[in-house]
Amino acid sequence: MESGFSKKQEFVFVGNRPYLRMDEEMVLINKEEADHAFKKCKKEIIDPLLFSNGFSKWKTNAYVKRNKIGLLEFIDLQKERYGSKTFCVNFSAMPLYCGYPYLVSSLGYRLGTYISAGKDIWWDYCNERIARQSFQNVAEAITQFILPWFFQLSSEEGYQKILTDLMKSNSETATEWLEALKIENKEQQIQTSINQLKLPKKLLKQ
Secondary structure, eight states, X not given: OOOHHHHHHHOOOOSEEOSSOOHHHHTTSOHHHHHHHHXXXXXXXXXXXXXXXXXXXXXXXXXXXXXXXXXXXXXXXXXXXXXXXXXXXXXXXXXXXXXXXXXXXXXXXXXXXXXXXXXXXXXXXXXXXXXHHHHHHHHXXXXXXXXXXXXXXXXXXXXXXXXXXXXXXXXXXXXXXXXXXXXXXXXXXXXXXXXHTTOOGXXXXX
16 A cells, blocks of 8 residues: 555645735736636635535635534645735544634644655636646545545544644644543534634535
8 A cells, every 4th residue: 555655745736826916916917817717716626526525615715524423623835925826725623522713733734745754735716727637636636635534533443543643733722632632522512613714614524
């Protein structure tokens, strides 16, 4: 079986570029065309992939899922804020039964840095041709890396192992979340958190 490390080494990024464009580059971009390309490719490529894996759309460019041990799985397509028409992908998980009134991303990564051992990766969507290449590449990365990472978190055993790794960089959060595994009757707090975070109502029924 191919190791996760070798998969990361072999993954080829397509559509990535420096996240900021220079002024002379910006004037060459049709911003409306770029924004339309982002929406279209997200709808045609990312939506079907994530919906088929149990995720629901949340806010504008995010997706969420409640897994079977009460964790919130979160994926966000983050546009560069100054209009360079690039985006990155963030993913994280948090326990819904800890009572946080906000999203906590202590257990999470940026997709590009997760694959490339620290190099920040931003994908381009300046026009539909480039956007389609970028979104297809992101879909491949989600399939190869994010979904298997979430699968590890779908069992308490896997979750504890990942929390143990997290303790190396954030021992306070990891210790708190390991201790929270002992909470009994988590469902009531999960329901409260879903409402507080204004998550899709679909998550209440799981």
